[in-house]
Amino acid sequence: MVKIKDALKSLTQGTPRNLMIYYGIFAIWLVTTAMHIPDGYLSPATSIIMFVIVLPFWVMGVRKLREKVTAKNVPLIALIAAFSFIIMMFNVPIPGGTTAHAVGGALAAIILGPEIATMAISIALVIQAFFFGDGGILALGANCFNMAVVLPYVSFAIYQAISKNQPVNSKRRIVGAALGGWTGLTIAAFFAGFEFGIQPLLFHTASGTPLYAPYPLSISIPAMLFAHALIASPVEALVTALVVAYLQRANQSALEIINKPEISPELSGFARWRILWIGLAVLIVLVPIGLLAPGTAWGEWGTEQLSSLGLAFIPQGMAKLSGLWSAPLSGYDLPALKNSNLGYVLSGIVGTIVIGIVAWLFTMLVTTHKPEPK
Amino acid sequence: MTEDSRSTKRTSRSSFVERTLVDINHTLEQSLFAEAIARQTGLLQGLDPRLKVIALLMLLLSVSLSHNLWIIVALYFLALGFAFFSKVPLGFFVKRVWLFIPFFTGIVALPALFIVPGAALVHLPFGMVITATGLQTALFLLLRVGTSVSFGILLILTTPWNSVLKALGVLRIPAVMILILGMTYRYIHLLLNITNDMFLSRKSRLLRRMAGPEERRLVAATAGNLLSKSLQVSSEVYLAMQSRGFRNYPRTIDTFKMRPVDWTAGIIVFLIALAAIWLGR
Numbered sequence: 001m002v003k004i005k006d007a008l009k010s011l012t013q014g015t016p017r018n019l020m021i022y023y024g025i026f027a028i029w030l031v032t033t034a035m036h037i038p039d040g041y042l043s044p045a046t047s048i049i050m051f052v053i054v055l056p057f058w059v060m061g062v063r064k065l066r067e068k069v070t071a072k073n074v075p076l077i078a079l080i081a082a083f084s085f086i087i088m089m090f091n092v093p094i095p096g097g098t099t100a101h102a103v104g105g106a107l108a109a110i111i112l113g114p115e116i117a118t119m120a121i122s123i124a125l126v127i128q129a130f131f132f133g134d135g136g137i138l139a140l141g142a143n144c145f146n147m148a149v150v151l152p153y154v155s156f157a158i159y160q161a162i163s164k165n166q167p168v169n170s171k172r173r174i175v176g177a178a179l180g181g182w183t184g185l186t187i188a189a190f191f192a193g194f195e196f197g198i199q200p201l202l203f204h205t206a207s208g209t210p211l212y213a214p215y216p217l218s219i220s221i222p223a224m225l226f227a228h229a230l231i232a233s234p235v236e237a238l239v240t241a242l243v244v245a246y247l248q249r250a251n252q253s254a255l256e257i258i259n260k261p262e263i264s265p266e267l268s269g270f271a272r273w274r275i276l277w278i279g280l281a282v283l284i285v286l287v288p289i290g291l292l293a294p295g296t297a298w299g300e301w302g303t304e305q306l307s308s309l310g311l312a313f314i315p316q317g318m319a320k321l322s323g324l325w326s327a328p329l330s331g332y333d334l335p336a337l338k339n340s341n342l343g344y345v346l347s348g349i350v351g352t353i354v355i356g357i358v359a360w361l362f363t364m365l366v367t368t369h370k371p372e373p374k
Numbered sequence: 375m376t377e378d379s380r381s382t383k384r385t386s387r388s389s390f391v392e393r394t395l396v397d398i399n400h401t402l403e404q405s406l407f408a409e410a411i412a413r414q415t416g417l418l419q420g421l422d423p424r425l426k427v428i429a430l431l432m433l434l435l436s437v438s439l440s441h442n443l444w445i446i447v448a449l450y451f452l453a454l455g456f457a458f459f460s461k462v463p464l465g466f467f468v469k470r471v472w473l474f475i476p477f478f479t480g481i482v483a484l485p486a487l488f489i490v491p492g493a494a495l496v497h498l499p500f501g502m503v504i505t506a507t508g509l510q511t512a513l514f515l516l517l518r519v520g521t522s523v524s525f526g527i528l529l530i531l532t533t534p535w536n537s538v539l540k541a542l543g544v545l546r547i548p549a550v551m552i553l554i555l556g557m558t559y560r561y562i563h564l565l566l567n568i569t570n571d572m573f574l575s576r577k578s579r580l581l582r583r584m585a586g587p588e589e590r591r592l593v594a595a596t597a598g599n600l601l602s603k604s605l606q607v608s609s610e611v612y613l614a615m616q617s618r619g620f621r622n623y624p625r626t627i628d629t630f631k632m633r634p635v636d637w638t639a640g641i642i643v644f645l646i647a648l649a650a651i652w653l654g655r
Contacts, residue, residue: 123555
C-alpha cells in the first residue's frame with residue numbers, strides 16, 4: 001500500500017498541489033469532447049506515425065472487404081458507419097442528472113467483428129473530421145488508432161473470450177459486452193493519454209515552451225485513465241450491454257451476422273492465431289517482471305557496462321560503432337519521464353507494437369494478392 | 375457548435391430526449407447550410423476539389439509545423455480572406471470556430487498557464503502565477519486548433535460533399551472506401567431522420583420525467599432499434615444496387631479537370647505553405 005502511495009507520489013512529483021483541480025477540469029473536458037483529438041494537440045511527426053500505425057489495420061479491413069466479403073457488405077458497412085456516427089450523438093443519461101456520449105466502437109465490433117468495425121468507425125471519424133470539424137484531419141490517424149483500432153479489437157477479444165460458444169440469448173454475452181466496452185475504451189484512453197503526454201517531452205522550443213499538448217505523461221495518462229475509467233467507459237459499457245440485451249430480445253439475428261460465412265471471424269488472423277495472440281498478451285503483461293532481474297542481459301552490454309564489468313579494453317570498432325545509432329528508447333527508458341519503471345513498461349508496449357507492425361507489413365509483402373475484380 | 379452550445383444551454387434542464395433532438399437537428403441544419411454556401415459562386419467554390427483537398431492538407435501542416443505564433447495568426451487571416459472572397463458569412467465563420475474553442479480547448483489550455491515552468495508574467499491571488507512560457511503554450515494550442523478548424527470547415531463550406539468525397543481519391547483512398555464513405559454520408563441523413571422521428575414520437579407521448587434506469591433502457595432500445603433498422607435498410611440497399619447492375623466493384627466517372635486557374639491557385643497555396651513553414655521554423 002505504501003509502495004503504491006510512493007509510486008503515485010513519484011508520478012505527480014513536480015506538479016503543483018492543486019493538481020486535483022486540473023484532473024477535474026480534464027474530466028469535464030473529456031466528457032464533453034469524448035476522445036476526438038483536434039488538430040494542434042499532436043505534432044505532425046506524431047500524427048504521421050499514428051497514420052503509419054493505423055495503416056495495416058486499414059489495409060486488413062480493405063482486403064477483407066475486397067476478398068472475403070461479398071458485395072452485400074458494402075451497404076452493410078456504410079449503414080453501420082452511419083449508425084456509429086449517430087450513436088456518438090446519443091445523449092446517454094447518467095446518474096447526477098447529466099448526460100454523456102458513447103463511442104459505440106465495442107458494439108460495432110460485436111456485430112461486425114473487429115476488422116470491419118475498424119473500417120466502419122474510421123469512416124464515421126473521417127466524416128466527422130471533414131464534414132463536421134469534429135476531431136482533427138491530421139489527427140485522424142491518432143483518432144482512428146484509439147477509437148477504431150484499440151477500442152474494437154480489445155472489446156471484441158474480451159467479448160469473445162467471455163461469450164464464445166454461448167447461445168445467442170446467453171447472459172454471458174451481456175457481461176462480455178459490458179466488460180469489453182469498459183476495458184476497450186479505458187485502454188483506448190490510455191493510448192490517447194500517451195499520445196498527448198509525449199508531446200511536451202519531444203516537441204518544445206529552445207526555451208522549453210511546449211509546442212503542442214502541454215501536459216507530461218505524469219498528468220495526461222492518469223487524467224485520461226481516471227476520467228474514462230470512471231465516466232466515459234462505464235457509459236460505453238452500459239450502452240453496449242443494454243443494446244446487446246435489447247437485440248437478444250428483439251433481433252437475435254443481428255448478433256449472429258458475425259457467424260455467417262461472409263464475415264466470419266474464423267477467417268481472421270485474430271481467431272486463427274488466437275493462442276499465439278493470448279500468449280503474446282501474457283508475455284506483455286509479464287514484462288514488469290523484467291524489472292526485478294538485476295543487471296543486464298548476458299552479452300547485451302553497452303560500452304559503459306563493459307568497462308564496469310572489469311573489461312579494461314573496449315574493442316576500437318565497437319567504441320566507434322556504438323555512437324553511430326542512438327536508440328530513441330535507449331535502455332528501455334524515457335529519460336524525460338523521470339520514472340524508469342514506467343518508462344520500461346511503456347518501452348515494452350511501444351516496442352511490441354512496432355514489431356507487430358513490421359511483422360504485419362512483411363506478411364503483407366510476401367502473401368500473394370488476388371487480382372482486383374473487374 | 376456555437377449555436378449548439380447556446381441552444382444546449384437553453385435546454386440543459388430538459389430531458390436527454392430533447393437534447394438528442396437538438397443535436398440531431400443541429401447536425402442536419404449544419405450540413406444543409408454548408409451545401410447552400412457551397413452552391414454559391416466564389417473564390418474557393420470555383421477551384422478544383424482535388425486541389426482544395428491537397429491545399430487543405432498543406433495549410434494544416436504549415437499551421438502544425440510553425441514554431442512562431444505570428445505565422446499561425448497570419449495563416450488564420452489567410453483563412454479569413456478565403457472565407458470573405460468565397461461569400462462565407464464572416465460573422466458565422468468566426469463565431470463557429472471561436473465561440474466553441476474556449477469551451478473545449480480553452481479548458482484544456484487553462485492549467486498550462488500556471489503549471490508550465492518559466493518566468494513569472496502575472497501574479498494572481500492565492501499565490502497563482504501565470505508564466506510567460508505557460509501563456510505561450512496555451513496560445514499555441516488555441517491558435518493552432520482554431521486555425522486548423524477554420525481551414526477544415528472552409529473546405530466543406532465551399533465544396534459540395536459529393537465532390538469532396540470524389541476528391542479524396544487523390545489521397546489514394548481505394549474506390550470501395552470512397553463508395554462506402556459516400557453511402558455513409560447519405561445514410562447518416564436517413565438515419566438521423568429516423569432517429570429524430572423515434573425520439574420525437576417518444577417525446578410527444580411523455581407526460582413526466584422518467585427515472586434514470588428507465589431513461590437508459592429507452593436510449594438502449596432506441597439505439598438497438600436503429601441498429602436493426604440499419605441492418606434491414608442495408609439488405610434492401612444491396613438488392614437495389616444489384617438490380618441496377620452493381621458488380622462488386624464501383625466505377626466512377628472522373629469529371630474533374632485541372633484548369634490553368636487551378637494550377638495557379640495550387641502553386642500560390644503551395645508557396646504560401648512553404649513560406650509559412652520556412653518562416654515559422
